[in-house]
Amino acid sequence: MRDEDPIDTRLGARLAELRSRHGWSLDALAERSGVSRSTLSRAERAEISATAALLNRLCHVYGRTMSQLLSEVEAEPAxxxxxxxxxxxxxxxxxxxxxxxxxxxxxxxxxxxxxxxxxxxxxxxxxxxxxxxxxxxxxxxxxxxxxxxxxxxxxxxxxxxxxxxxxxxxxxxxxxxxxxxxxxxxxx
Known part of the structure; x- marks a missing residue:
């Protein structure tokens, strides 16, 4: 078992929130993104660290840049x-x-x-x-x-x-x- 990174935890929670906001199941998101259901689930639970390629696919589906997504897991921007x-x-x-x-x-x-x-x-x-x-x-x-x-x-x-x-x-x-x-x- 790997040590959990706080950024991975916040990122996973944000990914789950975005999917929920769109009303998509893991299967629906897997179909839209081309990422396996199990990888999406593990990323949302912070069991794995999302790769740049994975985040890029999800950003495409959600219509945001990687910087936007990552900034959403930070405190309010200064x-x-x-x-x-x-x-x-x-x-x-x-x-x-x-x-x-x-x-x-x-x-x-x-x-x-x-x-x-x-x-x-x-x-x-x-x-x-x-x-x-x-x-x-x-x-x-x-x-x-x-x-x-x-x-x-x-x-x-x-x-x-x-x-x-x-x-x-x-x-x-x-x-x-x-x-x-x-x-x-x-x-x-």
Missing amino acids: PLVRAAEQQVWEDRASGFVRRSVSPPHAGLRGELVEGRLAPGADIAYDRPPVPGLEQHLWVLDGTLEVTVADLGHALDAGDCLRMRVFGPTRFRCTGPGEARYALAVVRP
């Missing part, structure tokens, strides 16, 4: 977020660490995220959480390969990729060291 208070979420299975630098806030469409990928980490999303999501990815350190739809982009430190996401994306750390990047996300 206008100033000190570095020590920025929420960090880790997908240990894929080697992905995500810091919500400027979390979503009511009335604002943009947010700022710091991402870190371990060497060799490879994360694929089959769809955006919100179709037409605008993203500006600025590589701060390391090298990153980003595929948007079927077009690959090799990025080095200092490079910036601008995109509007409607289909699959993939982020892969191609260098010998960690890739660190800033991602500006703007909801349509």
Whole structure:
């Protein structure tokens, strides 16, 4: 049995609340998201840590960004977020660490995220959480390969990729060291 993470517990409760609010059974959500009923159930009970790919599928179904979902398990957002208070979420299975630098806030469409990928980490999303999501990815350190739809982009430190996401994306750390990047996300 794994140690329960408070964020996983709050996230699981929020996922269950969203499903309930929509009036969906686990089977109905499994059909909509393409995630197995047992995985959804275990995530809602915080028996597993949700992966980035799982959260992306659920965000798509619920029409929100991952930052929105994660901010919903925090206390009320403050206008100033000190570095020590920025929420960090880790997908240990894929080697992905995500810091919500400027979390979503009511009335604002943009947010700022710091991402870190371990060497060799490879994360694929089959769809955006919100179709037409605008993203500006600025590589701060390391090298990153980003595929948007079927077009690959090799990025080095200092490079910036601008995109509007409607289909699959993939982020892969191609260098010998960690890739660190800033991602500006703007909801349509």
